[in-house]
Amino acid sequence: MDRRTFLAQTTLVAIGLSGCAGFRSRAAVVALPRRKAVIVIGAGLAGLAAAFELIEAGYDVTVLEASERPGGRVRTLREPFSQGLYAEAGATVIPDHHDFAMRYVRLFDLPLGPFAPRVSGRLYYVRGRALRVTRGTPIPWPFDLTSEEERLGLAGMREKYVDSLLPDLGDVAAPDWPADPRLEAYDRMSGEEFLRSRGASPGAVALMRIGYFDLLGDGLESYSALSMLRDLALARKQRQTFAIVGGNDRLPAAFASRMAEQMRYRTPVVRIEPAPDSVGVITRDGDGFRRWRADHLVVAIPFSVLRTVEVSPPFSRPKQAAINGLPYTSITRVFFQVRRRFWNDRQLPSFATTDLLSTWIFEPTVSQQGSSAILACEAGGGQARRLMALPDQERVALAIEEVEHVYQGLRANVELTASICWDRDEWARGAYCWFRPGQMRSMLPHIVASEGGIHFAGEHASAWPGWMQGALSSGVRAALEIIEGR
Numbered sequence: 001m002d003r004r005t006f007l008a009q010t011t012l013v014a015i016g017l018s019g020c021a022g023f024r025s026r027a028a029v030v031a032l033p034r035r036k037a038v039i040v041i042g043a044g045l046a047g048l049a050a051a052f053e054l055i056e057a058g059y060d061v062t063v064l065e066a067s068e069r070p071g072g073r074v075r076t077l078r079e080p081f082s083q084g085l086y087a088e089a090g091a092t093v094i095p096d097h098h099d100f101a102m103r104y105v106r107l108f109d110l111p112l113g114p115f116a117p118r119v120s121g122r123l124y125y126v127r128g129r130a131l132r133v134t135r136g137t138p139i140p141w142p143f144d145l146t147s148e149e150e151r152l153g154l155a156g157m158r159e160k161y162v163d164s165l166l167p168d169l170g171d172v173a174a175p176d177w178p179a180d181p182r183l184e185a186y187d188r189m190s191g192e193e194f195l196r197s198r199g200a201s202p203g204a205v206a207l208m209r210i211g212y213f214d215l216l217g218d219g220l221e222s223y224s225a226l227s228m229l230r231d232l233a234l235a236r237k238q239r240q241t242f243a244i245v246g247g248n249d250r251l252p253a254a255f256a257s258r259m260a261e262q263m264r265y266r267t268p269v270v271r272i273e274p275a276p277d278s279v280g281v282i283t284r285d286g287d288g289f290r291r292w293r294a295d296h297l298v299v300a301i302p303f304s305v306l307r308t309v310e311v312s313p314p315f316s317r318p319k320q321a322a323i324n325g326l327p328y329t330s331i332t333r334v335f336f337q338v339r340r341r342f343w344n345d346r347q348l349p350s351f352a353t354t355d356l357l358s359t360w361i362f363e364p365t366v367s368q369q370g371s372s373a374i375l376a377c378e379a380g381g382g383q384a385r386r387l388m389a390l391p392d393q394e395r396v397a398l399a400i401e402e403v404e405h406v407y408q409g410l411r412a413n414v415e416l417t418a419s420i421c422w423d424r425d426e427w428a429r430g431a432y433c434w435f436r437p438g439q440m441r442s443m444l445p446h447i448v449a450s451e452g453g454i455h456f457a458g459e460h461a462s463a464w465p466g467w468m469q470g471a472l473s474s475g476v477r478a479a480l481e482i483i484e485g486r
């Protein structure tokens with residue numbers, strides 16, 4: 001159906017005036033015009049994309065956002081850094097094949113810069129040794145590998161044990177994937193069981209898990225092998241990664257500036273009231289509460305937060321089970337502003353993978369000018385929670401001690417520090433969703449499915465969990481569900 005047809009469709013949207021049981025009775029009148037009304041909860045990229053497309057289609061949209069800014073887990077840190085430097089607390093790179101992300105970046109005319117180390121290759125710090133990895137050069141890995149694995153090297157092992165299987169997975173971005181029952185076995189296995197089942201030796205598993213494989217969930221043993229395989233299958237087309245010049249938060253800001261009239265900040269939703277022909281929503285409003293009503297609702301907040309929102313009458317049992325049971329990865333990042341890029345003295349790449357608490361070390365300022373720069377390190381899962389449990393100064397001190405093993409000279413060059421623990425963010429409660437063994441096939445359909453006039457968006461409700469692409473594509477999908485009456 002033509003988007004503009006909806007301009008012609010008018011529906012009286014009645015707004016309840018009374019207070020509601022369990023909430024204070026101070027409710028305000030919110031007068032919405034006589035068009036099909038949609039409330040979007042959450043101004044992350046999922047909610048923003050849904051709202052943007054629905055406005056284009058002629059709907060009367062209101063976006064209710066708990067915090068004072070758009071973007072959610074796309075958050076650029078400019079403070080406490082100086083000299084115009086910035087770093088990303090959350091979403092960092094845009095892979096070139098992420099078509100939804102690229103489409104909106106282009107639509108809003110946002111400039112992209114490459115996000116890759118200026119010196120090629122990757123640094124590994126494992127078992128107390130620093131190793132420089134460049135394509136085609138044999139590395140004396142301090143792991144007990146078979147002679148074949150030694151010959152294959154890290155890239156060859158990845159190809160043999162993992163990548164060679166990816167074409168068999170089918171179209172992993174298709175809405176009904178993973179319907180093929182043959183994939184069930186991979187869903188029941190953990191990532192570690194999968195690698196072992198493919199013939200990887202214990203030494204190869206110990207080496208391969210460092211970095212990517214251990215950064216999701218609570219590490220390789222914790223998550224569904226099928227979720228890992230989907231992520232890798234989707235990444236196969238990636239050739240380059242970018243970041244938005246000036247900060248990735250320019251993308252949500254661009255959406256929000258075009259919808260300024262529809263945005264309501266500092267408006268946390270505390271209750272959802274599904275009804276046969278409409279949906280009610282209660283927000284906290286200063287000392288009181290406000291009631292809203294619309295024809296459709298797009299819920300674009302993480303399930304980690306949605307499980308704290310009252311829903312009455314409740315969602316279906318499988319939906320509520322998915323909301324309650326979907327786990328989120330803990331991520332802690334620590335940032336160091338340094339006087340100069342001291343790693344250049346030894347011609348080291350400014351990206352490293354380690355078996356320390358901070359699994360990943362990288363330079364967020366690769367494309368930024370000036371002599372000062374920022375180095376960041378990231379811990380995931382239990383390691384992130386260990387860092388989070390420390391007082392701020394101790395967290396930073398431990399991170400410096402660790403990164404100093406890899407990049408000697410950090411302590412002498414640090415000017416400013418900052419850290420972020422995503423579990424502590426009230427409106428995120430974790431970095432991104434992950435799937436325990438068995439959850440992909442049992443939960444996926446119930447995460448995405450709409451319930452009456454209520455539609456679900458967010459990275460978790462997409463084929464690209466943990467990516468801006470996932471958030472944006474799910475927002476567009478939710479908008480289309482409404483536009484097409486699905």
Ligand SMILES: Cc1cc2nc3c(=O)[nH]c(=O)nc-3n(C[C@H](O)[C@H](O)[C@H](O)COP(=O)(O)OP(=O)(O)OC[C@H]3O[C@@H](n4cnc5c(N)ncnc54)[C@H](O)[C@@H]3O)c2cc1C
Pocket residue numbers: 041042043044045046047064065066067069070071072073074089090091092093094267268269270300301302305309331422427428430431432457458459460465466467468469470471
């Ligand atoms: C550490 C980290 C690294 C990442 N790296 C990358 C990367 O390199 N590349 C990439 O593409 N992606 C990356 N991501 C993932 C990306 O940031 C997310 O997938 C995406 O931003 C999620 O968008 P969303 O709209 O689904 O959710 P969110 O961004 O979480 O948006 C939800 C919004 O809802 C609001 N909200 C929550 N509760 C309520 C409520 N009760 N009422 C009203 N509003 C509410 C929140 O304040 C928030 O604004 C990373 C994320 C993290 C945390």
